Amino acid sequence: MFWTVTESLLKGFGSTLELFALTLIFALPLGLIISFGSMSKIKPINWFVRTFVWIIRGTPLMLQLIIIFYVPGFVGMWAREQQTSNFIIEWLATWKVIDRFAAALISFVINYACYFSEIYRGGIESISKGQYEACHVLGMSKSQAFFHVVLLQVVKRIIPPMSNEIITLVKDTSLARIISVYEIIWSGESFIKSDGLLWPLFYTGVFFLIACGLLTIIFNRIEKKLSYFSV
């Protein structure tokens, strides 16, 4: 039985890891773009991005998951029922119910990109103006200053909050089951219904502990690597 359960949980955990990894791959760079938007000197962009980030951070991820999963299908249905037609309605009419996993991924990417963007912004804004000015008087360009001087200092500053956020993401992936994305807790829970077994549920916790433990080790390594200088 143990092996059956393990195999099943591994399958569920595969889906969990896939969601986790893909979210990181897309949300890490997207967050940087959003942070530039929220620091933009162009007022409308700045205002729009900050409002968007505020909404995403101020509402539950679970709500965002449900909305992103259901809204496209409803919009498409509504558009197809319209009598009048123009190109917008025609385009909306092509909207269909999206794939569960894709909906979960989109929600996670948007949500986490917004959280990451705030961390990036905090890190970038914490670098003293003096660093840029020193670069300027030494004849470096703005991009040289950013990539050769500022970036590594930002990385060092944001590693601790980033590691917290990323470890939270591992656990947050389990929320995807609200729109019926198969993941590890689901597969653990299914043994209660099918075999009356409770222990597989505890066993799922072990997977999370191992994943979070590994991440903690990785981030500690990075922090140690960057400990040769202080910012």
Add this chain to the structure above:
Amino acid sequence: MAILEVNNLTKNFGSTKVLKGISFSLEEGKVLSIIGSSGSGKTTLLRCINGLETATTGKIAVNDKVVFDSNITDKNELKELKKNQQNIGLVFQQFNLFPQYTALGNVTLAMKLAAKKRPDYKHNKKAILEEIDATAKKFLDKVGLSDKLNNYPCELSGGQQQRVSIARALAMNPQILFFDEPTSALDPELTGEILKTIRQLAEDNMTMVIVTHEMNFAKDVSDEVIFMDDGVIAEHGSPEDVLVNPKNPRTQAFLNTYEK
């Protein structure tokens, strides 16, 4: 020949007038000290000449090349002018060293980045980088830090950090070197080593402009002293004239606060 000419420079921050018409010139090889009470505009003047701040009106020329002229409005032309500002070095009060680079790395970084643009960079990369390292070592040796080449800023004392930043500025081969209160962020017992370094530079005939609160130092290192008061030059002359026999009552009042 004047190496620095500042003509009727003004600077407003919004509606506050910080510089109200500054004019002076400085001969090559001379040392000019700028003194004045807090808020009189010393830092702002330095920053305008350096291009860290854009002056509101006026004209600045370095080595007979205009670096700023408020009559020029063409953006590209202004950009061209700014290139001549490369000839001015600046040592900050807060050092502003790059924490993730060693002392040597701090001095070489800008040179190495600039070298990438050289047409022969690809072929001679190794030789070029070695040459840059050698240059940097020469300047670090000059400020007495040849034994700290591979130390990071966090491993150096404040005085040593400031000396690295002086070496870093010198390595750019500036025609004029500016200091903005180079000892103000240091413990009193560490100011001596910085002042000694600046004295050596003066002996080498480096043209320097030094904002300082160290009156005795200003007296014996400078060729000229400017006393700034509320955005104007209230007194300008030899150290004797300004620091020993000031004519302006404001200068006298300012110096009196230092007597005690």
